[in-house]
Amino acid sequence: MNITRKAAVTAAVLSAAALVLSGCAAGSNSSDGAASETEKLTIINISGPVSDPFFGSFKQGSDAAAADLGIDYEYSASKDNADLVPTYSKLTEAAIAKKPDAIVIGNYFPDTLEPLIEKAVAAGIPVFVTNSGRASWREIGALGFVGENPEAMGREAGKAAVEAGATNAVCVNQIAGNPVAEQRCQGFSDEIIAAGGTVQDLVIPSEDATNDQKVQQAIAGVLNSDPDVDMIFTLGSSIATAAIAATKQAGSEAQVGTTDVSTNVLKSIQSGELLFSLDQQPYLQGYYGMLMAYQYLNYGVLPANEVDSGPFLITKDNVDAVLEVNTTYPGIRGAS
Structure with a gap:
């Protein structure tokens, strides 16, 4: 039998236990608190569209956790x-x-989703936040968070850009209203400005974010209007591909860096068309979100703090090893 939610809360408070990352397969622990081999937990994972390479990798992690742990799961x-x-x-x-x-759940749009997360908590449903919502997960009653530190991601990008000589940069945000995207651009801008450079934001309407041609035209428009732009920072692998095409269209020598990974991104780093990518390792986010829920429901244990899955900087120096993993295990580091 699973321990009751009330008992789980008590156990978590008393133990202040950290997340256990091994020995957690369903039925592997025969103690009174463990789930029986015939009883499956039901977990709903609300995340992003798998048409995005990032969330394709995220779902692979969630799928793997559900299979490893014996969870009845819905993406x-x-x-x-x-x-x-x-x-x-x-x-x-x-x-x-x-x-x-x-x-x-990913807390992508706090104004809308936070009241609903609080509603779920009030209904006695344990909630775990992944990817977006790092700053507020405790306040709204969630029990854990796994994901990136978005400001740190942006700062790492800014440092890499400055090291490459960037002085006039653009941050391309295709998810207006998402705090993570805004914090990435802010961290990036802070580093560029601190080094004496300038930054402008280019916001792509979310409904256009999957239209490569529209994204390419929007970025090319900025490059044509300001030929001195020497760095473009994008917040997604498909946007990075469109940015590379935009530089060619505009005849610009601006370098491109991005967050998130796809096979195309990794090959573009190899070829030198892309300066860097910052990986927040979505596979881990998908896996650990499910794992935290499983371990809480069975044993009442919780991580003491946020679980950071990024940033991990990929450049020409280490891209070969990352691409080898993605070739051997397709989609683990981002789909094609």
């Missing part, structure tokens, strides 16, 4: 980037109505 996501706020509101409401044992 709930939008089909694309259209109407994201109302779509995620509906997905979260639907998840709450199903009364799962736990919900794992």
Whole structure:
């Protein structure tokens, strides 16, 4: 039998136990608190569209955790980037109505999703936040967070850009209203400005984010209007590919760096078309989010703090090893 949620809360408070990352397969522990081999936990994981290489990798991690741990699991996501706020509101409401044992969710749009997360918590559903929502997860009653430190991601990008000689940069944000994207751009800008450079933000409407041609034209427009731009920082692997194409279209010598990974991004780093990528390791986010929920429901243990999955800087110096992993285990470090 699973320990009750009330007992789990008590156990977590009394033990202040850290996350255990081994020996956690379903049925592997025969103590009174462990789940029986015939009883499966039901967890709903609300995350991003798998059409995005980042979330394709995230889902692989979630799928692997569900298989390893014997969880009855549902991956709930939008089909694309259209109407994201109302779509995620509906997905979260639907998840709450199903009364799962736990919900794992990305807090992508706090104004809309935080009241719903609080609603789930009030209904007695344990909630774990992944990817977005680092700053507020405790305040809204969630029990854990795994993901990047977005400001640190931005700062790492800024440092890499400055080292490469950037003085006039652009940060391309394709997820307006998402705090993580804004904090990445802020961290990037802080480093560039501290080194004496300038930065401008280019916001791509979210509904256009999957239209490579529109993204390319928007970036090329900035490059044409300001030929002195020497660095473009993007916040997604597909946006990076469009940025590379935009520099060619505009005849610009601006360098491009990005967050997130795909096979195309890794090959572009190899070829020198892309300066760097900052990997927040979405596979780990997907896996650890499920793992935290599983261990809490079974044993009442929780991480003491946020679990950081990034930043991990990929450059020409280490890209070969990362690409080898992605070739051997397709999609683990980002889909093609």
